[in-house]
Amino acid sequence: xxxxxxxxxxxxxxxxxxxxxxxxxxxxxxxxxxxxxxxxxxxxxxxxxxxxxxxxxxxxxxxxxxxxxxxxxxxxxxxxxxxxxxxxxxxxxxxxxxxxxxxxxxxxxxxxxxxxxxxxxxxxxxxxxxxxxxxxxxxxxxxxxxxxxxxxxxxxxxxxxxxxxxxxxxxxxxxxxxxxxxxxxxxxxxxxxxxxxxxxxx
Numbered sequence: 001x002x003x004x005x006x007x008x009x010x011x012x013x014x015x016x017x018x019x020x021x022x023x024x025x026x027x028x029x030x031x032x033x034x035x036x037x038x039x040x041x042x043x044x045x046x047x048x049x050x051x052x053x054x055x056x057x058x059x060x061x062x063x064x065x066x067x068x069x070x071x072x073x074x075x076x077x078x079x080x081x082x083x084x085x086x087x088x089x090x091x092x093x094x095x096x097x098x099x100x101x102x103x104x105x106x107x108x109x110x111x112x113x114x115x116x117x118x119x120x121x122x123x124x125x126x127x128x129x130x131x132x133x134x135x136x137x138x139x140x141x142x143x144x145x146x147x148x149x150x151x152x153x154x155x156x157x158x159x160x161x162x163x164x165x166x167x168x169x170x171x172x173x174x175x176x177x178x179x180x181x182x183x184x185x186x187x188x189x190x191x192x193x194x195x196x197x198x199x200x201x202x
Contacts, residue, residue, distance in 0.1 A: 016054050019044045020068070023061045028105055032062060032112045059120065066113050066126040072100075073130055080137035086145025087198045093141075094168060094189050101172035102182055111173075135161045142197070152199050164193065 022044035026035040037058050041051040055061050076097055082089055100106060117127040138161035145151025154160045168189060175185040 012054070015046070015050070016064075019046070019051055019054055020061065020064055023058075024065060024109070027062075027065075027112055028108050032058075032116060059123075062113065062116060063123060063126065065109070066117075066123055066130075069109070069113065070126070070130045070133070073134055076100075077133060077137050080141045085150050086141050086148060087150040087194075089141055090145065090151070090193065090197065091190055093138075094193050095186050097165075098168050098172045098175075098186055098189055099182065101169055102176045102185070104176055107173050107176045110169075131165075134165060138164060145197075145199075150199055151197050154197070160197075164197075167192070 019040065023035070023040045026039050026043055030039070035058065037051060038048055040058070040061065041048045044051065055064070076093060079093055079096065080089060101110070113123065113127060117124040135158065139157050142151055142154065142157050142160060146153045171185060171189055174180070175182060
């Protein structure tokens with residue numbers, strides 16, 4: 001690759017990121033369906049034609065954002081794979097994931113992506129891939145915890161993993177909407193999950 005090509009690739013990557021950042025802010029402020037490509041281009045400080053040089057339309061912009069959201073899960077996937085006692089990892093995961101989800105920006109963006117996933121199969125695939133990775137990691141943690149004796153055996157590990165993630169997500173979203181004190185929400189989540197999954201013989 002020549003220096004000119006390398007410089008052009010970097011410029012293209014920067015411009016794509018500029019468009020994605022602008023779209024992210026527009027979706028947060030106005031919602032996905034209330035945002036037009038002209039608004040995104042204006043927010044990014046570029047022409048409409050320039051935007052179309054990088055994305056075929058608003059849907060492709062959202063698809064890219066959904067892909068980037070998967071990268072946001074990496075710290076949690078890494079946490080769930082740590083070799084510390086499973087009950088300690090579980091408590092860290094519940095706290096960290098709930099804190100991450102409860103920010104208003106993440107609530108809005110997640111709901112926008114979820115709604116569009118119900119309408120568009122390609123967005124649904126991205127959404128499902130991210131969820132599957134998280135569920136698989138939680139399953140691994142529960143199974144390890146049962147083997148080491150720090151977590152209680154459950155009848156259906158996969159269903160338990162889904163329910164755990166949905167509990168954290170639902171409570172975090174409601175806390176963001178209701179304005180509930182995050183400290184109390186986190187304490188309640190940890191207490192509930194501990195009662196349900198942590199072995200009592202420790």
